[in-house]
Amino acid sequence: MNTTMLNAIAEPNRLRIVELLRESPSPVGEIATKLKLRQPQVSKHLRLLSEAGLVRAYPNAQQRIYYLQAEPFKELDRWLETFRKVWKDRLDNLNDYMKELKEEEKLNKKGAGQ
Amino acid sequence: MNTTMLNAIAEPNRLRIVELLRESPSPVGEIATKLKLRQPQVSKHLRLLSEAGLVRAYPNAQQRIYYLQAEPFKELDRWLETFRKVWKDRLDNLNDYMKELKEEEKLNKKGAGQ
DNA sequence: TCGTTGTATTCATATATAGGAATATACCTG
DNA sequence: CAGGTATATTCCTATATATGAATACAACGA
Numbered sequence: 001m002n003t004t005m006l007n008a009i010a011e012p013n014r015l016r017i018v019e020l021l022r023e024s025p026s027p028v029g030e031i032a033t034k035l036k037l038r039q040p041q042v043s044k045h046l047r048l049l050s051e052a053g054l055v056r057a058y059p060n061a062q063q064r065i066y067y068l069q070a071e072p073f074k075e076l077d078r079w080l081e082t083f084r085k086v087w088k089d090r091l092d093n094l095n096d097y098m099k100e101l102k103e104e105e106k107l108n109k110k111g112a113g114q
Numbered sequence: 115m116n117t118t119m120l121n122a123i124a125e126p127n128r129l130r131i132v133e134l135l136r137e138s139p140s141p142v143g144e145i146a147t148k149l150k151l152r153q154p155q156v157s158k159h160l161r162l163l164s165e166a167g168l169v170r171a172y173p174n175a176q177q178r179i180y181y182l183q184a185e186p187f188k189e190l191d192r193w194l195e196t197f198r199k200v201w202k203d204r205l206d207n208l209n210d211y212m213k214e215l216k217e218e219e220k221l222n223k224k225g226a227g228q
Numbered sequence: 229t230c231g232t233t234g235t236a237t238t239c240a241t242a243t244a245t246a247g248g249a250a251t252a253t254a255c256c257t258g
Numbered sequence: 259c260a261g262g263t264a265t266a267t268t269c270c271t272a273t274a275t276a277t278g279a280a281t282a283c284a285a286c287g288a
Contacts, residue, residue: 076194083182155246
């Protein structure tokens with residue numbers, strides 16, 4: 001998994017931008033207005049998101065309409081998949097661990113009490 | 115979606131730690147050895163991961179065995195789900211946008227040629 | 229061409245944090 | 259209790275970056 005992508009969405013305002021673009025493509029000014037951010041900051045965040053491959057833009061007169069790219073999200077999804085696969089077994093193992101742990105605690109208390 | 119969780123895995127070494135713990139629970143020293151990191155750094159990263167709710171530890175003598183928590187990953191999965199839902203429609207819309215754009219370009223070129 | 233609108237960039241500053249070194253803390257064994 | 263092992267914390271420094279302010283750049287309309 002790519003930390004560039006994760007880093008891009010780990011910043012609160014960028015996450016909000018992404019969630020806004022999830023609803024519909026938007027020009028920079030509209031993003032700034034809706035999220036109550038200043039335009040230069042939005043442009044900078046979009047630059048980072050763009051470099052991370054999360055968004056693209058197409059020009060419409062002076063505007064630049066930004067929209068999401070699917071691929072990075074799919075990559076994140078594939079990464080999560082590797083966790084889902086292991087998850088069930090792991091939880092079982094964990095329960096075993098915890099049971100063992102509890103048994104040990106009981107034994108220790110018994111031992112201490114002697 | 116929670117940026118604390120994202121921030122936690124956005125750091126390369128922490129991501130490696132998470133991926134290592136995905137294989138099996140491990141004590142700090144083992145993580146340090148396998149990832150060729152210094153022990154204090156690993157402890158610090160684990161602290162952050164712990165505060166973000168991604169890991170927990172149970173004691174085993176002097177060791178602390180760290181293991182992953184499922185919930186934050188499930189939350190991330192649910193967040194991604196909101197994208198998957200929109201994805202298909204969005205791609206169609208995008209195609210429409212792009213078609214419109216291309217049409218506009220053609221018209222502009224025609225106009226410029228006059 | 230000029231003014232306007234929309235966006236990007238540059239520069240400076242403040243803040244956050246990753247890493248190194250040293251040390252503290254906790255627990256085990258003899 | 260002493261020594262050893264495993265982990266956590268503290269202090270310091272360097273680096274990254276989010277923000278604000280000012281400005282540059284680009285494209286439109288009159």
